[in-house]
Amino acid sequence: xxxxxxxxxxxxxxxxxxxxxxxxxxxxxxxxxxxxxxxxxxxxxxxxxxxxxxxxxxxxxxxxxxxxxxxxxxxxxxxxxxxxxxxxxxxxxxxxxxxxxxxxxxxxxxxxxxxxxxxxxxxxxxxxxxxxxxxxxxxxxxxxxxxxxxxxxxxxxxxxxxxxxxxxxxxxxxxxxxxxxxxxxxxxxxxxxxxxxxxxxxxxxxxxxxxxxxxxxxxxxxxxxxxxxxxxxxxxxxxxxxxxxxxxxxxxxxxxxxxxxxxxxxxxxxxxxxxxxxxxxxxxxxxxxxxxxx
Amino acid sequence: xxxxxxxxxxxxxxxxxxxxxxxxxxxxxxxxxxxxxxxxxxxxxxxxxxxxxxxxxxxxxxxxxxxxxxxxxxxxxxxxxxxxxxxxxxxxxxxxxxxxxxxxxxxxxxxxxxxxxxxxxxxxxxxxxxxxxxxxxxxxxxxxxxxxxxxxxxxxxxxxxxxxxxxxxxxxxxxxxxxxxxxxxxxxxxxxxxxxxxxxxxxxxxxxxxxxxxxxxxxxxxxxxxxxxxxxxxxxxxxxxxxxxxxxxxxxxxxxxxxxxxxxxxxxxxxxxxxxxxxx
Numbered sequence: 001x002x003x004x005x006x007x008x009x010x011x012x013x014x015x016x017x018x019x020x021x022x023x024x025x026x027x028x029x030x031x032x033x034x035x036x037x038x039x040x041x042x043x044x045x046x047x048x049x050x051x052x053x054x055x056x057x058x059x060x061x062x063x064x065x066x067x068x069x070x071x072x073x074x075x076x077x078x079x080x081x082x083x084x085x086x087x088x089x090x091x092x093x094x095x096x097x098x099x100x101x102x103x104x105x106x107x108x109x110x111x112x113x114x115x116x117x118x119x120x121x122x123x124x125x126x127x128x129x130x131x132x133x134x135x136x137x138x139x140x141x142x143x144x145x146x147x148x149x150x151x152x153x154x155x156x157x158x159x160x161x162x163x164x165x166x167x168x169x170x171x172x173x174x175x176x177x178x179x180x181x182x183x184x185x186x187x188x189x190x191x192x193x194x195x196x197x198x199x200x201x202x203x204x205x206x207x208x209x210x211x212x213x214x215x216x217x218x219x220x221x222x223x224x225x226x227x228x229x230x231x232x233x234x235x236x237x238x239x240x241x242x243x244x245x246x247x248x249x250x251x252x253x254x255x256x257x258x259x260x261x262x263x264x265x266x267x268x269x270x271x272x273x274x275x276x277x278x279x280x281x282x283x284x285x286x287x288x289x290x291x292x293x294x
Numbered sequence: 295x296x297x298x299x300x301x302x303x304x305x306x307x308x309x310x311x312x313x314x315x316x317x318x319x320x321x322x323x324x325x326x327x328x329x330x331x332x333x334x335x336x337x338x339x340x341x342x343x344x345x346x347x348x349x350x351x352x353x354x355x356x357x358x359x360x361x362x363x364x365x366x367x368x369x370x371x372x373x374x375x376x377x378x379x380x381x382x383x384x385x386x387x388x389x390x391x392x393x394x395x396x397x398x399x400x401x402x403x404x405x406x407x408x409x410x411x412x413x414x415x416x417x418x419x420x421x422x423x424x425x426x427x428x429x430x431x432x433x434x435x436x437x438x439x440x441x442x443x444x445x446x447x448x449x450x451x452x453x454x455x456x457x458x459x460x461x462x463x464x465x466x467x468x469x470x471x472x473x474x475x476x477x478x479x480x481x482x483x484x485x486x487x488x489x490x491x492x493x494x495x496x497x498x499x500x501x502x503x504x505x506x507x508x509x510x511x512x513x514x515x516x517x518x519x520x521x522x523x524x525x526x527x528x529x530x531x532x533x534x535x536x537x538x539x540x541x542x543x544x545x546x547x548x549x550x551x552x553x554x555x556x557x558x559x560x561x562x563x564x565x566x567x568x569x570x571x572x573x574x
Contacts (some may be wrong), residue, residue: 025380072561079322087554098547206345261395268392
């Protein structure tokens with residue numbers, strides 16, 4: 001469970017780079033997540049690459065996909081990016097379900113290797129993997145903190161607040177946007193790859209659009225523009241989802257389909273409520289002040 | 295080719311809804327997906343339990359989806375509009391998933407078919423045509439003609455175009471933007487509902503009916519020029535034919551992907567779409 005929280009935290013950090021800092025939107029987060037998972041799973045299973053290579057390749061591939069999308073929409077209003085990312089996640093799912101020779105279709109890919117799986121007891125494996133995810137999360141978190149407080153992060157925020165002003169100030173706005181999108185996509189792909197190696201099984205149905213909503217909810221609830229908020233929000237969302245599982249189990253006389261519907265409804269509704277009543281999240285973004293170098 | 299034109303005409307109905315809402319309210323309202331589903335199910339209920347024939351059921355789909363659209367916009371999306379188009383777009387996605395699950399809660403996940411009389415296919419010059427297809431086509435054309443007449447000749451229709459064109463000028467002329475926003479939500483989501491039902495008449499419906507076609511709807515709107523109503527029609531026909539022709543080289547499941555690559559292609563070469571962004 002905590003491992004999932006860690007992965008969601010990673011994705012929320014990835015979203016924060018573009019939505020929190022550069023003001024770009026990605027509504028197809030799950031597409032990048034799935035893409036990363038498939039790249040790494042296929043490389044390790046079919047090409048026999050070590051897991052580390054698979055994970056890094058996943059990040060690289062998703063970054064390239066992200067660049068392609070950011071490039072086509074760079075000069076347009078953000079709405080187009082929203083449409084195109086949403087479309088991307090659908091295309092990834094359709095492709096994954098139909099390219100049976102590559103992805104085994106809707107049956108999914110099973111037996112994805114994990115570090116020490118089989119040699120360790122399941123408990124030890126889970127613990128090891130949790131540590132691994134936490135380590136990656138901390139690493140990405142520190143990197144993102146570095147970005148946030150660096151001149152680079154400042155430019156991104158300037159672009160978010162007013163990209164024309166940033167352009168007038170001599171910043172190559174489009175270049176920055178594309179880089180930010182690439183970084184974000186890479187983090188999402190990384191999270192996806194780690195997911196696949198953890199559960200050892202991925203299938204197109206695993207990657208529902210609902211996951212994108214989880215992540216946006218995590219970031220918004222925690223505090224957009226804020227890396228602490230992203231991680232905290234992810235923890236909250238996982239906790240919240242688990243508790244809805246218990247609550248819906250108590251509701252009498254419902255079909256399993258209805259229980260699932262109630263849970264998904266709650267997720268969607270809570271995102272709307274957070275956006276409406278607490279748009280800054282639990283930890284509002286504080287604009288870092290320049291420290292005077294001594 | 296004929297199939298593509300038929301599919302495109304039906305696709306044009308929700309695409310007009312999507313693009314009209316974009317023209318007036320300036321955000322991509324993704325809830326078109328869930329309202330298409332709502333319309334499809336509303337039509338299903340009166341069709342199967344009250345025994346209404348397809349045209350009557352389509353009218354019900356229009357009204358129910360339209361009313362749901364106004365309600366959802368008033369209660370959920372309108373308060374968020376000041377925080378920006380992208381925030382509203384995110385909320386719209388969340389709302390789509392929420393509404394879809396309301397439908398799922400009531401009707402479950404099963405595929406449902408409409409209760410329709412079965413006709414033998416007509417064969418014209420060696421092309422097989424199903425009477426139901428012709429009826430769907432006719433209904434789509436009627437719906438579109440209605441929209442065009444409404445926009446071109448009625449006072450409210452002109453007011454809607456004025457707001458889409460220049461909201462400031464329109465408000466100086468005493469046009470109430472609130473009313474127009476409600477109206478466009480009603481008409482736009484109503485059309486989405488009709489589209490959902492027409493798509494369902496051909497096959498079957500489930501809570502994901504709307505979400506499955508949403509990519510083609512976006513593609514139609516973007517290819518034709520986001521915010522342009524004639525553009526949506528042209529875009530929808532283009533996408534419909536392209537999807538049909540793609541069957542020659544691709545597996546049928548990739549229809550939706552065609553829409554996506556259509557979007558990428560158009561945005562790269564001609565970002566404003568075939569007919570530009572002018573509303574009408």
